[in-house]
Amino acid sequence: MVSLKTVRELFEPANLGGIPLTCRFVASAITPEVFGRWPSERALRFYRSLGAGGAGAVITGSFYVDRLGADESHGDQFVGFVERLSGLLKDFDCPLVVQLGHSSHRLHNVPQLMGPRGPYPHETDPYEVTQAFGRFSKKAFEAGASAVQIRCCHGSLLDSFLTMSEGLPPGLENPWDPAVMALDACLAHGPVWVKVGLGEDMPHGYGVDDGIRLGIELAKGGASLIEVTSGTFESRPPVGVLRIGVSSGESEAHLASPCRRLSETLRELGLSSHIMLSGSIRSIERSAELLEEGICSAVSMGRPFIAEPDLVNRWREDDRRPSACFSCNACLAEGVEFVTCPVMREKEENFWNLRSPD
Ligand SMILES: Cc1cc2nc3c(=O)[nH]c(=O)nc-3n(C[C@H](O)[C@H](O)[C@H](O)COP(=O)(O)O)c2cc1C
Numbered sequence: 001m002v003s004l005k006t007v008r009e010l011f012e013p014a015n016l017g018g019i020p021l022t023c024r025f026v027a028s029a030i031t032p033e034v035f036g037r038w039p040s041e042r043a044l045r046f047y048r049s050l051g052a053g054g055a056g057a058v059i060t061g062s063f064y065v066d067r068l069g070a071d072e073s074h075g076d077q078f079v080g081f082v083e084r085l086s087g088l089l090k091d092f093d094c095p096l097v098v099q100l101g102h103s104s105h106r107l108h109n110v111p112q113l114m115g116p117r118g119p120y121p122h123e124t125d126p127y128e129v130t131q132a133f134g135r136f137s138k139k140a141f142e143a144g145a146s147a148v149q150i151r152c153c154h155g156s157l158l159d160s161f162l163t164m165s166e167g168l169p170p171g172l173e174n175p176w177d178p179a180v181m182a183l184d185a186c187l188a189h190g191p192v193w194v195k196v197g198l199g200e201d202m203p204h205g206y207g208v209d210d211g212i213r214l215g216i217e218l219a220k221g222g223a224s225l226i227e228v229t230s231g232t233f234e235s236r237p238p239v240g241v242l243r244i245g246v247s248s249g250e251s252e253a254h255l256a257s258p259c260r261r262l263s264e265t266l267r268e269l270g271l272s273s274h275i276m277l278s279g280s281i282r283s284i285e286r287s288a289e290l291l292e293e294g295i296c297s298a299v300s301m302g303r304p305f306i307a308e309p310d311l312v313n314r315w316r317e318d319d320r321r322p323s324a325c326f327s328c329n330a331c332l333a334e335g336v337e338f339v340t341c342p343v344m345r346e347k348e349e350n351f352w353n354l355r356s357p358d
């Protein structure tokens with residue numbers, strides 16, 4: 001049984017990861033639309049609805065910092081989009097965290113959301129890549145972001161160095177060096193969060209120990225908050241990034257155990273980065289348990305916010321039932337142009353009412 005004090009703590013403002021969150025439920029990075037349209041007016045409205053709905057902070061979907069394997073429009077539209085979104089979120093005191101990423105040969109399995117397949121690590125110059133992270137970080141902060149988040153997960157370029165079986169490129173001593181260099185380049189401009197994959201669970205993927213080591217090195221490098229995730233879009237179900245069939249109160253927070261290992265190790269090493277757990281969190285009770293057990297100091301959710309952008313406000317206003325999302329992944333189905341939840345839409349449009357058999 002969790003204490004009321006911890007439940008209250010979830011809903012109270014907290015200074016975490018170098019920025020003031022309005023509560024400890026954060027909207028994870030969601031790229032909400034097909035690659036060629038991103039970032040659109042509709043994406044602005046979507047993120048605004050998350051701030052209006054009570055999210056403690058909003059993290060944008062990935063912006064690629066390099067044209068290699070990515071859409072050029074990211075570069076051109078980036079500043080205007082961040083300026084407008086940070087302005088819109090100010091109405092709700094909701095901080096904006098801009099996710100910066102780099103495509104790779106592995107980050108591809110949802111092509112409509114991910115765009116063209118990107119390069120292998122050995123085809124890139126890690127120094128140039130990390131400088132690009134630095135440049136985008138500078139632009140993001142100038143445009144009003146409260147923090148940036150570096151994507152080191154899901155098979156993106158920075159975490160792909162951990163899977164290089166053919167040896168590291170000249171000049172690199174450790175597979176985590178490019179991620180740490182990118183962090184360093186971004187830190188010159190403001191607080192930096194990282195999103196780290198604790199293992200991939202797939203052939204030729206890296207393991208939990210490697211993911212934890214990556215987290216430790218990024219904490220040593222100055223990341224103020226580490227969001228924990230796992231898998232790639234090529235990991236087989238049910239392990240992939242978006243676990244299917246999560247059941248509230250039974251199979252929530254499947255990454256609690258590796259996340260606990262990371263948190264404990266950081267504490268032992270005296271490292272102060274905050275930990276935020278992502279992945280199949282659906283209820284207030286489970287979130288409070290995670291806090292109470294010292295596994296994390298904030299939680300983040302993706303699909304629950306697609307189903308109910310106002311989830312946190314609903315919870316605040318005493319309808320404390322778990323998220324209505326039951327993790328079917330219909331929102332990501334082939335052909336979807338903008339991510340919405342068909343399940344909730346049909347409920348709202350009353351398609352769930354019994355019809356007379358005529
Ligand atoms: C439609 C969609 C798009 C996503 N886009 C990104 C992204 O751009 N970057 C990223 O790191 N994670 C992305 N994610 C993963 C989420 O940030 C988050 O880690 C995941 O949804 C957490 O699991 P949950 O949906 O069970 O809460 C995406 C998830 C969804 C559903």
Ligand code: SF4
Pocket residue numbers: 303304306307324325326327328329330331332340341342343344
């Ligand atoms: S379609 Fe709706 S219920 Fe299914 S995973 Fe997506 S948000 Fe959740």
